[in-house]
Amino acid sequence: xGPLPLTIEAKSSTLVSADPCHKSGQNLSLKRKKIFxxxxxxxxxxxxFFRTLFEGTIAGGTAGVVVETALYPIDTIKTRLQAxxxxxxxxxxxxxxxxxxxxxxVLPASAIFVGVYEPTKQKLLRxxxxxxxxxxxxxxxxxxxxxxxxxRVPTEVVKQRMQTGQFASAPNAVRLIVSKEGFKGLYAxxxxxxxxxxxxxxxxxxxxxxxxxxxxxxxxxxx
Numbered sequence: 176x177g178p179l180p181l182t183i184e185a186k187s188s189t190l191v192s193a194d195p196c197h198k199s200g201q202n203l204s205l206k207r208k209k210i211f212x213x214x215x216x217x218x219x220x221x222x223x224f225f226r227t228l229f230e231g232t233i234a235g236g237t238a239g240v241v242v243e244t245a246l247y248p249i250d251t252i253k254t255r256l257q258a259x260x261x262x263x264x265x266x267x268x269x270x271x272x273x274x275x276x277x278x279x280x281v282l283p284a285s286a287i288f289v290g291v292y293e294p295t296k297q298k299l300l301r302x303x304x305x306x307x308x309x310x311x312x313x314x315x316x317x318x319x320x321x322x323x324x325x326x327r328v329p330t331e332v333v334k335q336r337m338q339t340g341q342f343a344s345a346p347n348a349v350r351l352i353v354s355k356e357g358f359k360g361l362y363a364x365x366x367x368x369x370x371x372x373x374x375x376x377x378x379x380x381x382x383x384x385x386x387x388x389x390x391x392x393x394x395x396x397x398x
Contacts, residue, residue, distance in 0.1 A: 227297060232290035239285025240278055247274050254338040266340070273337030276345020280330025284323045292319030292380065308388070312381040320376030321369070328368050329361035 248270035255265050292315050299311035333348045342348035352360040 227294045228290050231293035232286040235289025236282045236286035238289070239281045243278060243281045244274065247271055247277070251338045254335050258339045272340075273334055273345060276337065276348070277330060277334045279345065280326055280333070284326040284330060287326065288319045288323035288376070291322040292316060295319065296384075309381055309385055312384040313377045316377035316380035317373050319380075320373045324365070324369060324372065327372070328365050331368070332361055332363055
C-alpha cells in the first residue's frame, strides 16, 4: 500500500489587528457610515416619493400652524414697533388680529416647504458622497424655501398690513391690494424676502440635520 494522500483543507481566516486603537478606529468608521446612511432614511429602502411627500406635507402643515399660533402675538408687536418707529403710540390690543387669515396661508406654505424639502433631501443624499451630506441639506432647504415663498410672501404682506390696522379681514385685504396694486402688490418685497429667507432656510435645516447626525455619532461612541 502506498503512502496515504495528504489532504490540506483551506479555511478562510480574517486578520484581526491586535492593536485596540486600530480596532476602535475601524468600529468608529463603520458606525459613522451607518449613521450617515440612516440619516437619509431611505438608504436601505426603495425611494417612495409620494409617501415622503404626503408625510412631509402633513408634518409641515401641522408644525407651521402650531408655531404661528404660539408666536403670532410677538410677531404682531414687532410689526407695530416697526410701524411707529418714527413716533406714535403702540396699540397693544388685538395681538391675534388677522391670525385666522394668516393660518390660511401658513398651513399650505409650511406643508409645501416640508413636502418639497424631504423628498429633495433624500434624492440628493443618494447622489452625493456621505461627506457632502451638508451640501444636500443646504440645497434641499433652499429649494423648499423657494417653493414655499410663492405662498409665504403674499401671506406676509397681508399679515403685516392687518397687524398695523390697515384692513379688517384677510379677504378684504387681498381684494383691495389686488384692485389698487395688481397681483404684484401681493409680492411686494419678494426679492428681499428671498435674499433673507432662502439662506435662513438652507442654513437652519442643514444645521438641524448635521447636529442630528453628530448626536447619533456621539451616542454610538459612548456605546
